[in-house]
Amino acid sequence: MALSLPPGLTPPEIAFLCEMELVTIIPRQRLEGVELLAGPIRPLHPPHRSNIPLWLALLLKRQRRANILPPPWLNTHSLTAILDHETEHAETFSPPPRLPPQPSSNTLPTSPPFLPHSTADAAPDALPYHWLELGEMLLEAASDDFEEADNVRKLLRGLREVRMAKLRSGVEVLDAGGGFKMNGVGGIEVGEGRAFITGVIDGLRKIAASREQQRKDRDQEELENGYSGTANYDDDEMDMQ
Amino acid sequence: MDIDDLLAEVAVDAIPQETRDLHELTRCWVAERVSPEILPWPSELVDRVLERIRKQIELVEDQTGNMDPKTSFKLIIIQTELERFKFLVRSFLRARIKKIDTYPLHIKALHNTSLDTPFPLLSPSELQYLTSHQALLSNHYSSSFLSQFPASLQRLDDTAGGISMVDRPDEDKAVFVRALRDVGEIFVEGTDRRFEMKRGDVWVVRWSAVKRWCVGCGTGDVELI
Numbered sequence: 189m190a191l192s193l194p195p196g197l198t199p200p201e202i203a204f205l206c207e208m209e210l211v212t213i214i215p216r217q218r219l220e221g222v223e224l225l226a227g228p229i230r231p232l233h234p235p236h237r238s239n240i241p242l243w244l245a246l247l248l249k250r251q252r253r254a255n256i257l258p259p260p261w262l263n264t265h266s267l268t269a270i271l272d273h274e275t276e277h278a279e280t281f282s283p284p285p286r287l288p289p290q291p292s293s294n295t296l297p298t299s300p301p302f303l304p305h306s307t308a309d310a311a312p313d314a315l316p317y318h319w320l321e322l323g324e325m326l327l328e329a330a331s332d333d334f335e336e337a338d339n340v341r342k343l344l345r346g347l348r349e350v351r352m353a354k355l356r357s358g359v360e361v362l363d364a365g366g367g368f369k370m371n372g373v374g375g376i377e378v379g380e381g382r383a384f385i386t387g388v389i390d391g392l393r394k395i396a397a398s399r400e401q402q403r404k405d406r407d408q409e410e411l412e413n414g415y416s417g418t419a420n421y422d423d424d425e426m427d428m429q
Numbered sequence: 430m431d432i433d434d435l436l437a438e439v440a441v442d443a444i445p446q447e448t449r450d451l452h453e454l455t456r457c458w459v460a461e462r463v464s465p466e467i468l469p470w471p472s473e474l475v476d477r478v479l480e481r482i483r484k485q486i487e488l489v490e491d492q493t494g495n496m497d498p499k500t501s502f503k504l505i506i507i508q509t510e511l512e513r514f515k516f517l518v519r520s521f522l523r524a525r526i527k528k529i530d531t532y533p534l535h536i537k538a539l540h541n542t543s544l545d546t547p548f549p550l551l552s553p554s555e556l557q558y559l560t561s562h563q564a565l566l567s568n569h570y571s572s573s574f575l576s577q578f579p580a581s582l583q584r585l586d587d588t589a590g591g592i593s594m595v596d597r598p599d600e601d602k603a604v605f606v607r608a609l610r611d612v613g614e615i616f617v618e619g620t621d622r623r624f625e626m627k628r629g630d631v632w633v634v635r636w637s638a639v640k641r642w643c644v645g646c647g648t649g650d651v652e653l654i
Contacts, residue, residue, distance in 0.1 A: 189526070190527040191520065191523035191526070191527045196462065196463060197462055201462070201520075204516070205455070205459070208451075208455065219502075220499065220503065222506055222507060224447075224506070225447060225478075225481050225485055225510055226448050226450075226451040226510065226514075227444075227451075228445070229506075243510075243513065244506065247505075247506065247509060287628065287629045297628075298452060299456075299607060299652060302452050367603070367615075367617065367632050367634030367635065369630060369631065370605075370631045370633060371630055372631075378654055382605065385603070385633060386602065389633065390599070393603075393635075400620060403620075404618055
């Protein structure tokens with residue numbers, strides 16, 4: 189049975205991804221260790237903190253077996269600072285959290301949602317990749333674990349507005365031909381912007397397709413004739429103007 | 430290499446294989462959902478995951494009768510996780526089948542050329558699905574109308590006249606990618622664009638320009654998001 193969804197992740201799928209993020213909990217009950225498909229969960233002993241995936245934390249929270257410790261970036265103080273940064277720099281998103289040191293070359297580096305960007309010892313000054321999804325989910329399921337849940341909610345709204353405006357305002361940069369950089373973008377923002385952004389880029393590419401093909405052919409020819417590609421590169425640009 | 434690197438290396442080795450498989454499967458799923466082309470079949474990974482899922486199902490079946498509240502809550506956790514894994518595998522497979530259905534002849538040709546490499550494009554069951562589905566379809570077409578056409582017009586993979594009948598995906602489609610390691614300079618063919626891609630960068634770029642670095646079909650320095 190083929191999948192009937194268009195390419196790109198849907199919001200529920202992004203939420204599913206976000207539920208793999210690690211969060212810190214304070215268990216209220218003892219729980220034996222469990223051997224899961226994704227590796228073992230260590231035994232929970234109250235009041236010792238433990239880092240577990242969000243889906244499990246939500247399950248425990250709903251049954252009042254644990255309290256969730258909101259990540260350090262998800263409070264009024266940090267969010268206000270980040271919001272200020274976002275409004276001051278109208279062109280770019282606020283920088284993502286610092287990456288952990290690079291692992292050795294033969295292992296695959298980890299990336300969100302598996303980086304500990306939302307545990308209790310995450311960086312307080314940067315929004316991780318799944319910031320909005322995680323914030324919303326925690327506010328919905330564990331609002332009593334926040335100090336000022338309503339203000340946090342308000343700030344998240346504000347951040348979302350500012351960042352969505354940035355996402356929408358950048359239509360001119362989409363004509364970049366090759367590609368453009370979007371550091372600091374969030375998971376749900378990629379999901380929402382994908383159809384529009386890739387649609388515009390692909391459309392513009394098709395309009396310019398014949399010119400590109402000419403250029404490609406010329407580059408190919410030059411390569412075959414033994415010209416060095418870079419020496420001729422400047423002349424090409426002059427021709428285009 | 431400084432102390433941080435050494436520590437990171439130890440930390441990576443300390444991650445159990447199961448957890449690394451989840452990371453890899455998640456990445457494969459996202460890549461398959463997003464990329465315009467079908468990616469090589471990760472046979473070892475899927476075999477490992479399916480084997481574990483099978484064992485876990487057996488465990489759940491064994492323990493379902495247990496009325497002890499502690500065990501039954503453990504069982505709830507195990508089952509929730511099991512469902513999450515099953516969803517991942519299922520969605521991954523369905524995304525692949527969709528591509529097989531859309532570009533059957535193109536994918537068949539690609540698969541045949543990929544047989545010489547260590548990573549075939551399709552799994553044995555996907556290939557079987559593709560061949561029997563195509564056989565059914567072409568039989569149906571020829572018995573219902575194609576047989577009445579002139580012989581020169583009966584082919585389904587005609588390339589005469591400069592236009593190929595074989596549908597292929599748009600390889601220049603824009604995709605969102607994240608660099609897992611420093612990639613270096615990327616050059617987009619046919620345009621003046623050249624840029625540096627550094628570790629942690631998120632780019633919107635043509636699939637054809639980054640394909641050879643992507644997780645699943647290239648060096649693994651770049652992942653699709």
